[in-house]
Amino acid sequence: MTTQTDQLQGKPAERVLSLDPKQNVKGVSNFARSMRRLRKHRMAIFGAVLLLFIFLYVLIGSLLIPESASIFNDPRRALQPPSAEHPFGTDVIGRDLLARTIYGGQVSLFIGVTAMLVQILVGTAVGLLAGYLGGIVDFLLMRLAEAMLSIPQLFLALIALRIFSDPTRFPDFTFMGRRFSSTMIVIVFVIGLTSWMRVSRIVRSVVLSVREQEYVTAAHSIGASSWRIIFRHVLPNCAAPIIVSATLGVATAILLEAYLGFLGLGVRAPTPTWGNIMGEANSYLDSWFYWFFPAVFIMLTVMGINFLGDGLRDAFDPRSLK
16 A cells, blocks of 8 residues: 555655755745836837937937037027038027037926926825824815815916016026026926825825735834834835826926926026927927927927836736736
């Protein structure tokens, strides 16, 4: 009669669990799985390639073309079409549009990224406090967010710029040898402080779910402080929606800066941006090259960010995958 031991001894060696930890399969974290899904998302990869092209354009271009080329004006060559000397043509006072789209792109991207950081910091803080503390704090913060959401963001930005863009109160400044308009910093905070409401509502909804989890209850039971629970247990679970909101927030900030620049209320001269270049071209629509190239860069940047944002959303939320 064959015993169970004899049967086990007769099994192939490869089917017996190895005790060598190097041969055992390691677990995969949720972040690693999300990155794997992101790498398989074709539109996200396409968006990342577009953004890489834009960043290389503004970075390598600034190494090849000096900033002086973007501010040197010669009225005799005003509104010249694209040529070998000026591939993108010249503007109304003869400045090279290739150089201006390079240095203007740096400012537009800086405004988009820094405004997004302000938006995420304020929105995350408000959402964490409202969702975790609840009660009167939740009521007041959410009513404030809803009140600001009921007012068009462009209208809020226009009012704030009228108040804080006075050149006599906020003079231009020089940084690393480059002169910048003070309105650049004003626009960063104006956009950031008028865009945090949706982020706060997203974070609050996640916190309301997370704070009821067993590990949060266990942390309370061992005497962990509220701040430790928020930053150690609650905030990490909000990372996925925050990353997606941050990505899309850059695109929103770049578009809003372009709107303001087109209306003549964006960053003042001498600092170029894609938006204020298009604002200058508003009176010279027949000179197609004047507005075409900055518009293309805005379109490619926003398209790349949106594609990458959609990929991040799908990667971090498996339920949205088909």
